[in-house]
Each structure stands twice: as C-alpha cells, then as structure tokens.
Amino acid sequence: LGKGDGTLLMLNSFYLIVIAITLIGVALGRFPALKMNRATITLAGSTILLGFGAISPEVAFKLIDFNTLALIFSMMILNANLKLSGFFSILNRFILIKAKNPKKLLILIIFSSGFLSAIFLNDTVVLILTPLILYTLKSLKVNPLPYLLALALSSNVGSMATITGNPQNMIIGISSKISYTKFLLHLIFPSLLGLLIIYFVLIFLYRKEFQKEKFEILKIPEVKIFKPLLIKTLISILILLLGFFSGASIVMTALFSISILLITRRVKPHRVFAEIDWSLLVFFAGLFIVTGTLGEIGFVERMWQFFSPLFSKGIFLFSFGTLIISNLISNVPAVLLIKPFIPLMEFPFYKWLLLAMASTLAGNLTLIGSVANLIVAEGAKREGFEITFWEYLKAGFPTTLLTFIFSLLFFKIILC
16 A cells, blocks of 8 residues: 555544444443533544545535435424324313223324324334323323333334335435335235234233223223314324325425414414424434545445445345344444445335335334334333343244234335
8 A cells, every 4th residue: 555545544443433433432322421412422423534635514514414304304394283182181081082992092103103103203203202102101000111012012013004104204205206105005005914924922921911801990080182283283294194195296295284284373383493303303314414525435345345245135135134234233324334235236116115114013113122112111210110131032022023024025025
C-alpha cells in the first residue's frame, strides 16, 4: 500500500469502528454508565462520521429518507388524535365488557393489538394500549404477564401485514415501491396465522392462568369521548385507507389525511405534538446517516461480494440470515443494511416481502428484539410489574420459531 492508500485504509477502519459501536448501542438501547438512548447514540455516531469526513453534510442530507420520516410522523399524529378523542378508552371498555373469561380476554387483546398495529405504527399503538390494558387487568385481578406478552407479540406480528405497520416495513415499502394492496395481500395470511400461533403458545405456556371459567368484573370504567374529534379522526383514517388502496402515493396520502386533523378550532397544537415521539424521528434520521455511510465508503459493495452466494441459494438462507442479523443489531438497522442488495437478487419483489416478514418476526425472539417489546416492558415496570428477559424468551422463542416456519412455508407455496 502507498502512503495515501494506508491513510485511507486507516480512516475507513475508524469509520467502521464508529458505525459498529453505534449499531451495538442501538441493539442494546444504551451504553453502560452513560445516560444515552437510541436517539442520542445514532445522533452522536452520525455527527462523529460527519466531523471526521466520512461523508459531507450534503451527502448526509441525501441519505436521510424523509419519506419514511414523514410517514412515521403522520402515523403518530393519527394515533395522537385517536388517543385524545377517547378511541382507545372505548376499545379498552369494549374489551372489558366482552372479556367474559381469560381466553376471551387473550383473544381480544391479541387481535385488537394486531389489527391496530397493522393500520398504524405498532410502537405508538403499544405505547397507548399498555397502560389501558394494565388498568383493565387490575380491575379483573389477574396475572398480567401472559396478556402483556400477548400485546407485545401480537403488535409485532400484526404490523407485518402492511407498509404502515412498523418502521422497517415503511422503509421497505418506500424503497421497493410495492403498492399497499399488494403488500397486504401477500402478508396478511402469515400475519393472521401468526396471531393464532401466539394465542395457542400462550395458552400452552400459562395453562393454569386460563383455567378460570369466568371473570368477576368489579367495575366498568366510564369513558370520556371527544365526539367531534373522534368523528373527524375516523373520517381522516377513512381517507387514508381509501388513498392507500387506490394506489395513490402512500406518503402524500398520509400527509394529506393528517393535514385535515391539524386544521382545527378545538384542539391546541401542543396537545397533539406532546404525544409525538420526537426522539424516534431523531433516531431514524441518525440511523439513515450511519448505515448509509457504509455504502459511501464502499463497505456494502464488499459485503455483497461476500454474501451474494448465500443470498442466492433460496428463500430459507436469506430469511434466516435476516432473522439473525435483525437480532444482532435490531431489525431497522438490519433492513437498512440489507436493502441495497435486494435489487441485485433474483425475484426482488418476493425478497422485499421476505425481508419485511423475517425482520418483523425477528422482533419477537427476545425482549430487546423490537422497540414495541421494550415499550410494553417499560410501561409494565412503571406500574410495578417486571417482564424479565427470560420470561419473555420463554414465549418469544417458540412464537418466533413457529411463525417463521409457517410464513416460510407460505412463501414456498406461492413461489412454486
């Protein structure tokens, strides 16, 4: 190597170390002895890369996928308005009235969480549902663990069905340009089957909890509804879904639907914006820069030369590889790392869908596998109940294994 080549090699090695440390921090959610979260970790990592010249500010700006950020922001605005209007309280009351016994309660939680997570962003759905469901469980005087696990697991599996279900699907949907309808038609069956698998896994693991034949409901809470806002939000959601299924631009449809909600005489803006998880948006902006830098320094091209023989050998190795990578560095960074390879593979349409399936189901394997899991765990902890890593793994491992196998079988059938 010449002097210039040696310097470049040292710089690239330094950049890779910064990126690796950042992704490890993202996977863990923190660094020991430091008061940092995923947002500050990616922001610090991207700033160091910019400061040391890995990329220019102009390139960093281009690496940020503003379409994905706009879509996430739109889903948060919709969720905020649903919460303020009383929609989630209505849902909670409905569950409490209809849940005559533990098994019915489990079914209602699984399919409510799965359905809402398919339409909206799963992270924000569980953020709102966790305290509501805990309140319900306290009223029923039952062990909250299987129901909280059901909430976390079903939010991930349900979100697999649509482009708007979770952040990684949004990235895949925008990058692949697959229509909302096609995406849904290919992934709704594995998603529904996955929700049923969650039900049977939890019934098996917590048999004693589900032997009770009937609940003794002490009190059904009253619900405060902001009717004008509820009606307006439901109209906005209807417009959103019509736009999605008509084939209109997903991002522009989402922005248009929330603009209707932001034009208001009744709700002060700060009440809506107080419900937005701004740190999540910062996290994604930083993550786009950190992972995008790998492509700018030529690392992605070298990775493709190494992994292309494995990715070309069939859907199992590709899906299993995605599952492993998603659990090593978290599912969103995994998708950002893998997505440049997809257009180079055979049957890219199905590889995009497999990437969505595997990266989403990977989130159910461990407690730290997805942000939704951590939100449920943190919400439970605030109420004095802890979900341990091993207690989660006891349900997460068989659920991930079974949903992964059946989803792969489904794809194998449609590809034949």
